[in-house]
Amino acid sequence: MQYQSKLPNVGTTIFTVMGNLAQNHKALNLSQGFPNFKSDQKLIDLVTNAMNSGYNQYAPMAGNLELRVAITNKFEKLYNSSYHPDSEITMTAGATQAIFTIISTFIKPEDEVLIFRPAYDCYEPAIELNGGKTISVQLEAPHYAVDWAAVSKKINSKTKMVIINTPQNPSGTVFSKADMLQLQDLLKGTDIILLSDEVYEHIIFDDKKHQSACLFPDLKSRSFVVASFGKTFHNTGWKLGYCCAPKALMAEFQKVHQFNVFCVNHPMQKALADYLQEPEHYLKLSAFYQRKRDLFLSLIKDSRFKFTPAQGAYFQILDYSNINMENDLDFAKRLTIDHKIAAIPLSVFNADNLDHKVLRFCFAKTDDTLKKAADILNSI
Numbered sequence: 001m002q003y004q005s006k007l008p009n010v011g012t013t014i015f016t017v018m019g020n021l022a023q024n025h026k027a028l029n030l031s032q033g034f035p036n037f038k039s040d041q042k043l044i045d046l047v048t049n050a051m052n053s054g055y056n057q058y059a060p061m062a063g064n065l066e067l068r069v070a071i072t073n074k075f076e077k078l079y080n081s082s083y084h085p086d087s088e089i090t091m092t093a094g095a096t097q098a099i100f101t102i103i104s105t106f107i108k109p110e111d112e113v114l115i116f117r118p119a120y121d122c123y124e125p126a127i128e129l130n131g132g133k134t135i136s137v138q139l140e141a142p143h144y145a146v147d148w149a150a151v152s153k154k155i156n157s158k159t160k161m162v163i164i165n166t167p168q169n170p171s172g173t174v175f176s177k178a179d180m181l182q183l184q185d186l187l188k189g190t191d192i193i194l195l196s197d198e199v200y201e202h203i204i205f206d207d208k209k210h211q212s213a214c215l216f217p218d219l220k221s222r223s224f225v226v227a228s229f230g231k232t233f234h235n236t237g238w239k240l241g242y243c244c245a246p247k248a249l250m251a252e253f254q255k256v257h258q259f260n261v262f263c264v265n266h267p268m269q270k271a272l273a274d275y276l277q278e279p280e281h282y283l284k285l286s287a288f289y290q291r292k293r294d295l296f297l298s299l300i301k302d303s304r305f306k307f308t309p310a311q312g313a314y315f316q317i318l319d320y321s322n323i324n325m326e327n328d329l330d331f332a333k334r335l336t337i338d339h340k341i342a343a344i345p346l347s348v349f350n351a352d353n354l355d356h357k358v359l360r361f362c363f364a365k366t367d368d369t370l371k372k373a374a375d376i377l378n379s380i
């Protein structure tokens with residue numbers, strides 16, 4: 001049978017490649033970004049309660065109303081920013097579906113979408129599938145700071161969307177208020193939509209404050225803010241997320257969403273609506289992960305890996321240039337096979353496979369796993 005691939009250059013994601021390699025070689029898996037500990041039993045029980053109370057049929061298209069109200073309250077409490085539960089919030093099958101649907105809703109052939117590399121890997125295929133063109137701005141190790149003058153040169157009349165991600169996967173960097181103000185100035189007076197991927201909004205360290213796009217009025221007026229419960233409540237397998245946007249943008253999004261999934265998992269939405277009544281459940285997350293980052297880094301401080309502590313998200317970049325100058329993909333594979341620890345090479349997310357000799361390690365792991373990982377890294 002003959003067919004023409006719509007994504008001829010896309011293969012299996014590096015997460016699957018490294019995950020399979022880790023499994024085949026019985027390696028400690030710090031590659032893919034998911035916790036290896038349990039979600040709160042209280043939340044699991046709330047899902048069972050929701051099922052027993054009849055939340056087993058389709059949810060409303062935008063999502064369970066109690067959950068949308070809980071999200072409205074969260075935005076008001078944390079950011080003093082208002083999203084109307086009736087018209088400005090939609091629940092999605094993870095952040096991934098929100099991102100895919102936002103891009104499909106607005107990007108037409110030849111439209112340009114600006115992203116920052118290294119970038120999470122679901123943006124570009126969605127742009128390509130819709131005929132759009134990815135324009136990237138490379139962030140350089142070790143600080144991955146944005147050169148806004150370089151960004152400004154890449155924005156033109158074809159630019160239809162900018163995608164940002166703070167705290168960022170894979171680099172662990174965080175946009176400052178100054179970054180967001182620069183972005184706001186650059187986009188002012190344009191019709192460019194901002195997709196602000198904020199799935200790690202509750203995982204931010206050293207007393208930094210998350211700079212949500214909703215805090216900046218001109219940015220908010222053009223933004224989709226995207227979030228993921230999987231990242232926040234240690235249940236990535238539930239695939240539940242949401243996005244918020246001003247009414248007119250959200251109405252366009254829902255035109256596509258209703259024929260994409262129509263609605264998402266109902267009992268888990270009801271459970272999360274109840275669970276969100278206690279803000280402490282997400283407010284304690286930064287301290288929880290900062291302790292894990294600090295434990296991991298203190299255990300490997302005398303190793304030959306170099307690092308700048310992650311500012312947010314649950315990934316730590318380690319620089320191995322003191323050890324060898326092998327390319328990062330080969331080194332990641334060798335680490336998995338010979339040393340039994342799996343990580344993600346960053347070149348696959350960079351422009352032109354730029355190789356900074358760094359790997360990404362996920363520290364959303366039990367202390368025991370982090371200690372075992374540190375023992376291996378210290379021996380290399």
Ligand SMILES: Cc1ncc(COP(=O)(O)O)c(C=O)c1O
Nearest residue numbers: 094095096120169199228230241
């Ligand atoms: C930056 C970023 N955006 C989006 C996602 C997808 O989130 P979800 O699992 O809710 O689809 C991830 C998951 O790793 C991510 O790291």
